[in-house]
Amino acid sequence: MSFRTTRPMITTVCVLLVFSMLGTILAGCAPAQPPPPPAVASTEAPAAAAPTTAPAAAPMPGLPDVVTPSKAAKIDWQQYKGTTINALVAKHWWSDAIQPLLPQFEQLTGIKVNFDILSQDTYFTKALTVLSSKSPAYDFLMVGNAEVGQYMAGGWLEALDPYMNNAKLTDLAWYEKDDILAGGLKAGNKNGAQYALPISSEGEMLFYRKDVFEQKGLQPPTTFDEMYAIAKQLKTDDMAGYVTRGKLGADLMWEWVGFLLSYGGRLLDDQGKPVFNSPEGIAATEMYYKLLKETGPDGTINWSWMEAAENFAQGKSAMFVEAGGIGPVVEKEGNPVVGKVSYVALPHAEGKASIPNYWYWLVGVPAASKQKDAGYLFLQWATSKTLGVPLATAGSSPARASIWNSPEFLSWANPDWAAASVATGQAVQPNLIPYDRPDYPEITDAVTTELNNIHTGVKDVKTALDDAAAKVEKIVTK
Numbered sequence: 001m002s003f004r005t006t007r008p009m010i011t012t013v014c015v016l017l018v019f020s021m022l023g024t025i026l027a028g029c030a031p032a033q034p035p036p037p038p039a040v041a042s043t044e045a046p047a048a049a050a051p052t053t054a055p056a057a058a059p060m061p062g063l064p065d066v067v068t069p070s071k072a073a074k075i076d077w078q079q080y081k082g083t084t085i086n087a088l089v090a091k092h093w094w095s096d097a098i099q100p101l102l103p104q105f106e107q108l109t110g111i112k113v114n115f116d117i118l119s120q121d122t123y124f125t126k127a128l129t130v131l132s133s134k135s136p137a138y139d140f141l142m143v144g145n146a147e148v149g150q151y152m153a154g155g156w157l158e159a160l161d162p163y164m165n166n167a168k169l170t171d172l173a174w175y176e177k178d179d180i181l182a183g184g185l186k187a188g189n190k191n192g193a194q195y196a197l198p199i200s201s202e203g204e205m206l207f208y209r210k211d212v213f214e215q216k217g218l219q220p221p222t223t224f225d226e227m228y229a230i231a232k233q234l235k236t237d238d239m240a241g242y243v244t245r246g247k248l249g250a251d252l253m254w255e256w257v258g259f260l261l262s263y264g265g266r267l268l269d270d271q272g273k274p275v276f277n278s279p280e281g282i283a284a285t286e287m288y289y290k291l292l293k294e295t296g297p298d299g300t301i302n303w304s305w306m307e308a309a310e311n312f313a314q315g316k317s318a319m320f321v322e323a324g325g326i327g328p329v330v331e332k333e334g335n336p337v338v339g340k341v342s343y344v345a346l347p348h349a350e351g352k353a354s355i356p357n358y359w360y361w362l363v364g365v366p367a368a369s370k371q372k373d374a375g376y377l378f379l380q381w382a383t384s385k386t387l388g389v390p391l392a393t394a395g396s397s398p399a400r401a402s403i404w405n406s407p408e409f410l411s412w413a414n415p416d417w418a419a420a421s422v423a424t425g426q427a428v429q430p431n432l433i434p435y436d437r438p439d440y441p442e443i444t445d446a447v448t449t450e451l452n453n454i455h456t457g458v459k460d461v462k463t464a465l466d467d468a469a470a471k472v473e474k475i476v477t478k
Helices: 012-028 093-109 120-132 148-153 182-187 210-216 224-234 250-262 279-295 305-313 324-330 372-382 385-392 407-412 415-427 440-456 461-476
Strands: 084-090 112-118 140-144 197-209 319-323 341-345 358-364
Touching (some): 084 372, 093 197, 093 372, 112 120, 140 148, 140 372, 148 440, 182 197, 197 250, 197 415, 210 224, 224 319, 250 279, 250 319, 250 440, 305 319, 324 341, 358 372, 372 385
Parallel strands (some): 084 112, 084 140
Antiparallel strands (some): 140 358
């Protein structure tokens, strides 16, 4: 089964349950928070209206009408007509899904949105430079949950509560904030103030070629040892047994942390000190690189999720550990593996629990923007329930509970993917991954520099992890 072709044999309640649970678990990790700041009216003057022009074009054939349901909001969408805003976004299925709908936002509001789309590694570098320098170049940007703690601590994101509580800008009844997954809200919240809102939710899982497994009489692995044995068995001159990311930085860190936790290891202890160089951490890292180097394709040391996903989508690897949101990407119409992929929970070490990594992409308004109101109007529209189904059925895993529960979405989704998403959501333990630390990006750089040394053979696993732990110790005790 693939996306868009077969109605899944999975109950609506089951899919909703996991994302309700995930939201509750994540929210429960936060300490009690003070109430958000009181509502204040925006002091930003509306931009001057643009000269009269021809009306924006109607939606392209085949695209859903999102203008009409947006007009149900009891606000003046045209109050910043004639404004142009600039958005800094990463190449992602969300940005792919929303781009065709941008002309409808311009039709609705008279606001033109320019997307600056960058590969994810380039995006993270540019976002840090733009925000830390307080440049007014952008009015909207995507925010990764591994960086949001740093951005909030630096005062680089505008608090959204005054805008959300301003009836001129937000119809709260139309927006339905309570429908957003609680964990996603928590990820963009600091001391009770909301600085970013989620646009996608996903967890780490195993993709596998079910046609290949059926031909060989194989069952999907539940342990890492089983996955390694199967990967070795399936590796041929034409197909690797396994693939995942190997690129230095956030790409590598995200996948490796799921291995670490699923071996019973931990990144930091309860006092915030590094403990990933434990026997469990060594075993997890040995398996990570044994899989990549012995059963994977060549070149993975330079591969982000994009290269790894393309490899799997083109039928060049039998198994793929990745964020669940990439499922619709690899099964996009025209790819050789469409209808040939199944999905299961991330494997684990023998006797240990599967604890996958998780990810929320969020969006925010830079504090240095000169057009915050217009940027916020776009943020509100982009994260609204109105756009939920259109974006989800274009391949962007949703961050609203009602969308995971919608008949339109469930009739579109691969049922194995939906089931694996349920298992992943139940297994996540967000308290073990300190995304809210402002120094998490620095920790990521320190750890993956040493992981890279393992991949190249410069250091053995124990030496590299000990060296990484020493670096992280200095970071967390600054």
